Amino acid sequence: MASSSTPSALSSTANAAGSGVSTPAFSPLYQQIKGLILHSLQHGEWKPGEVIPSEMDLAARFRVSQGTVRKAIDELAAENLLMRRQGKGTFVATHAERQVQYRFLKLTPDTGDAGEEGPAQRTILECKRSRASADVARALQVRTGDPVIQARRILSFAGVPTILEDIWLPGQAFKGLTAEQMAEYQGPTYAMFELDYGVRMVRADEKIRAVLPDEDQAALLLVSQQTPLLSVERLAFTYNDVPMELRKALYRTDTHHYHNALS
Template structure:
């Protein structure tokens, strides 16, 4: 069933009365189609790694031109929400794909190839269900006291502890997450979130500063007290800018560096 009905021109759009389908009439038509596709992604109509319908099928579904659908999908592809495969179609992007597995991990070795270094070894120090403090609730758009999963872990490269992380996740979306699950999954953590919990992180914001660790933090990272560390606070979002993870990490930078590409 079509989710919306177009007007006589493609510069405006008349939404249906279906739940979640209403969009402002002044939005460009392709942006409204993009929003409807995002709605389907958010509600799991197409899972990460699965093909979405063809442009022709989507055009018929939304009663718009194929060019309008193509423009909407072009934006979704540019935002790494879908991937085009020549001759095969368009697929929901997934962190299980090699080219995006570590898209949010920007720490690279000073010498050598990160692919040779391989994935980090994980040591889970803590994984527990607790109540969100006022600060954590505000950041994750929860209410104070709502359940959250709090995890502390060390990521090591070649046996050297390099990153100390504290992670907070909304309890309702990650019910049942355990320390063993966090430690034993061999692929990227975000791929595990997709596979086991149906939550895909699509973008993230980071705050970076230099700090000095306390004694406990220095102990876990096996560095002398007073060693400068890079503090990275990341807030990751799923579809439609819903915050789904707060991650605070301390990075050793004696053998690694933070790398980002700007365009």
């Protein structure tokens, strides 16, 4: 839980030149309040979809002005971590909300729109407990050999297999996850992670390149090995940049394209 004491706006850092003299490093007060709110979100004080205390209550808790709290909340809302609702308060953003439901799903049909097409049909090929390889361990910031959940699934549109995904999750955070659970949950996968495991993905880094599939991948996507596919490697993070999912996906782009709106 965040401390109720007033955060200090001044911290000392060692002189970069190595002189041994400490130099002050200033952090705006609202940024420190933002950090305290993030700490409470990360540790589950307020769950996804729940209302957080009012600006007045938070100002009293942290012993700062309401304006300082408001500026911190404004930034968190701009980052889609909190959502303001007129007359109702400020809520923890959740992937169950339609406006954030598809933040990381950007495949768009060439004709029509994603809303008309409807959600993808999911086929879970496997979901098992395994040991982290060196590459997976590095990405998820765990030790090589630590337990991870490894899943593979196909996403289809109109019965056509379009996306092949391999997913790795930290074993401790997602203990007990099964293929049946992934298959039966009808909403967004990230909403299931929130509801069942208390893990909210808040941002992701992605690497995109064009590749040719191997024999197994081509068979699963019903294409030839000479068909170019879009490879998307995603590392998704929860609060405070803690990595919680590594996902490697292959996209068919004969009827869909990968869409990213920049602002």
